[in-house]
Amino acid sequence: MTRPIYEVREFHTFRELLTQSMAIYGKSPAFKVKNEVGQIVDISYNRYHDDVFSLGTALLDLGLKDCRIAVAGASSYKWCMSYMAVVCGVGVVVPTDKELPFADIKSILEVSESKAIIFDKKFGKKILEHRDELPQDMLYICMDAAEDDGDILSFDLLVKKGAQLIADGNEEYIEAKPDENKLSVLLFTSGTTGMSKAVMLSSRNICADIMSIMGIVKINKGERIMSILPIHHTYECTVTFLCCIYGGVTICFCEGVRYITKNLEEYKPNILIVVPLIIEKFYSRIKKALEKEKGAKAKISVASKIYKAAKTLGVDTSDLFFKRIKDAFGGEIRLIISGAAGIDPKIVEDMNSFGIKTFQGYGLTECSPIVICNSDKQSKHASIGRPIPNVEAKLINCDENGIGELCVKGPMVMLGYYKNEEATKAVFDYDGWFHTGDLATVDKDGFYYIQGRSKNVIVTRNGKNIYPEELEALLLKEKVVKECMVVGSEGDKEDTVVKARIFPDVSAISAETGNINVTPEEIKKAVSKAVRNVNSQVVAYKAIKETEIVEKEFAKTTTAKIKRNQ
Numbered sequence: 001m002t003r004p005i006y007e008v009r010e011f012h013t014f015r016e017l018l019t020q021s022m023a024i025y026g027k028s029p030a031f032k033v034k035n036e037v038g039q040i041v042d043i044s045y046n047r048y049h050d051d052v053f054s055l056g057t058a059l060l061d062l063g064l065k066d067c068r069i070a071v072a073g074a075s076s077y078k079w080c081m082s083y084m085a086v087v088c089g090v091g092v093v094v095p096t097d098k099e100l101p102f103a104d105i106k107s108i109l110e111v112s113e114s115k116a117i118i119f120d121k122k123f124g125k126k127i128l129e130h131r132d133e134l135p136q137d138m139l140y141i142c143m144d145a146a147e148d149d150g151d152i153l154s155f156d157l158l159v160k161k162g163a164q165l166i167a168d169g170n171e172e173y174i175e176a177k178p179d180e181n182k183l184s185v186l187l188f189t190s191g192t193t194g195m196s197k198a199v200m201l202s203s204r205n206i207c208a209d210i211m212s213i214m215g216i217v218k219i220n221k222g223e224r225i226m227s228i229l230p231i232h233h234t235y236e237c238t239v240t241f242l243c244c245i246y247g248g249v250t251i252c253f254c255e256g257v258r259y260i261t262k263n264l265e266e267y268k269p270n271i272l273i274v275v276p277l278i279i280e281k282f283y284s285r286i287k288k289a290l291e292k293e294k295g296a297k298a299k300i301s302v303a304s305k306i307y308k309a310a311k312t313l314g315v316d317t318s319d320l321f322f323k324r325i326k327d328a329f330g331g332e333i334r335l336i337i338s339g340a341a342g343i344d345p346k347i348v349e350d351m352n353s354f355g356i357k358t359f360q361g362y363g364l365t366e367c368s369p370i371v372i373c374n375s376d377k378q379s380k381h382a383s384i385g386r387p388i389p390n391v392e393a394k395l396i397n398c399d400e401n402g403i404g405e406l407c408v409k410g411p412m413v414m415l416g417y418y419k420n421e422e423a424t425k426a427v428f429d430y431d432g433w434f435h436t437g438d439l440a441t442v443d444k445d446g447f448y449y450i451q452g453r454s455k456n457v458i459v460t461r462n463g464k465n466i467y468p469e470e471l472e473a474l475l476l477k478e479k480v481v482k483e484c485m486v487v488g489s490e491g492d493k494e495d496t497v498v499k500a501r502i503f504p505d506v507s508a509i510s511a512e513t514g515n516i517n518v519t520p521e522e523i524k525k526a527v528s529k530a531v532r533n534v535n536s537q538v539v540a541y542k543a544i545k546e547t548e549i550v551e552k553e554f555a556k557t558t559t560a561k562i563k564r565n566q
Helices: 014-025 045-061 077-087 102-112 121-128 155-167 203-214 234-247 257-267 276-291 296-312 318-327 345-353 421-427 468-475 506-513 520-535
Strands: 029-034 040-044 068-072 092-096 114-119 139-142 152-154 183-189 197-202 224-227 250-253 271-274 335-338 357-363 370-373 392-396 404-409 434-442 448-453 481-489 497-504 544-549
Touching: 014 045, 014 077, 014 203, 014 234, 029 045, 029 077, 040 045, 045 077, 045 155, 068 077, 068 102, 077 092, 077 155, 077 234, 092 102, 102 114, 102 121, 102 183, 114 121, 121 139, 139 155, 152 155, 183 203, 197 203, 203 234, 203 370, 224 234, 224 257, 224 271, 234 250, 234 271, 234 370, 250 257, 271 276, 276 335, 276 345, 345 357, 392 434, 421 434, 448 468, 468 481, 468 497, 468 520, 481 544, 497 506, 497 520, 506 520, 520 544
Parallel strands: 029 250, 068 092, 068 114, 092 183, 114 139, 139 152, 224 250, 271 335, 335 357, 497 544
Antiparallel strands: 029 040, 183 197, 357 370, 392 404, 404 434, 434 448, 481 497
C-alpha cells in the first residue's frame, strides 16, 4: 500500500472540511468570480463558509431536512454553495448533468425522490416548460432570479433569509451533526455494466478520497485552479472543487469551451484538472507553432536537457526556456493532472520536458472517484500510477500477457447502487473487492497500465483477446484520423474481425494532398494508408480488417469520452 508523501489533516465529513478550511485560510480567496459588469472579484473562505450556512439554514426552514436536493447548472460559485450547503447539514445532494434531455432529468428526479432542485437560468428553461410532468410538491430554486416568481424561489433571497434567521438565533443548521457513514451524495452514472445506475456515496467515502489524494499531490494556499470540466462529474467535483477547498486554493471558473484561452489569460491558473482531449488540443497547437520555427525542435531538446539537469540541483529554469509554451496555459501553470480516459504517453513526456508537471490518474464514480494515481514525486508517463494511500489493488483472471481485471478496495468505495441490490452484488466479491470492469497490467514497481474495458474486448473464435483501446491509440497518432472507434464485426466472415470506424481529419488530408476541396476518393485513400500503418505495428490477429468512414464526430459524454453504443 502506498504511503503518503505529505502530511494530511484528518476530517470525515464535509462540515469538518469546510470549517477547518475556514479556520486555516480565513480571508484568503476561495473563489474568483465575475460580477454583473464582468469584473473579477474574490470570495474569501470566511464568506464561503457563511454563505453555505445561510443557504443551509434557509433550506431547513423550507422543510427540506433529510431530503434529496438536485443541483444543476454551469460550474459556478452558487453551484459550489448549493452542493456544500446540502451535504453539511440538510440532506442528500443529487448533482445533475445540465446537458441531459428532459426525459433523463425527469427520471433522475423521480428515481432519486428529490424534493427540490436548485438550478441556473439556462437549465431552468429546460425543466420549467415541463413542470406539469414533475411531482406537484417539487420546490424550484433559481440561482439567477432576483426575486421570487410564484413558486420559483430566488436563490439570493434564500441566502439573505438564512443569514437573517441565524442573526435572529436560529441554530438548527449550525447544530446539525451529519453522519459520516450515511448516504450524502447520489450520482447517476453509466456504471460498470453500461446501464444507468445511481451511485451512493457517504461523506466518509469522499473525504477519505480527498485525504488520500492530498497525501501524494501537493497543492498550496493561494494557488489558482481553473474549473473546466462539468462540475457535476465526480472527477471535477472531488479534485478541482473539494480537494482545493482542503488546500486553500482559489477556484476560478471557465465560462465555456470557446472561452478557455481567454479565461486562462485572465485567471493564470497554477493547476489544471483535465481530460486528455483538452491537453491534446493545446499540445497540437503548441506543436504546430514550433514546427513553423526554424530549429525549434533542436532548441527544445537542448532546453529540456538543461531543465532536467538544473532541476536535480533544485533550480527551475522552465520560465527561462519554455515561457511561450507556459503562456499557452496562462503563463503560471505548474501542474496538470489528466483523467477520465487514456492519454498518449508522448504528450505527457513532452509536457514534463516543457517544465509543466503532468501525469495521469484513474478512478470511477463508484470510488469517489480516484483510486490510482501518479504522484508529483514519482510518476511514469504511460501509467495511471500506483494505488493511492489506503487503497489496495489487484488483478484477477490474468491472461498470458498479464492482462486482468482491476479490482480495488478502500474507504472511498461506494456504499452501493441505490435500490439496486442485484447490481451492487455484481460488482463486489465476497471479500469486499470492487470489480472495476477495467483491464490492466502492473509492472515490477507497482505502476498500473489500463488496457481497456472488459466489456469492449473483442474475442476471436480461436480465443484471442483484442483490446480496442490499443488500436484506437495507434490510429489517433495518424494525422488524418481525427476520431475513431474500434469494434468487433461478424460481417460475412466465419470469425470475428476488427473493424475501425473513422472520422477523418479533412484539413490534415488537404494539407497532405495540397487540394483545398478534398474528394471522397482522396479521403478513402488517406484513411486506408493510416490503417495500413497501424496494421504494420501489430500482430496479424489484431489487424484492422474492415474500415468505415463516418461523416460526423462521434457523440460524447460530458467528459469528452466517445459513447461506444452508437
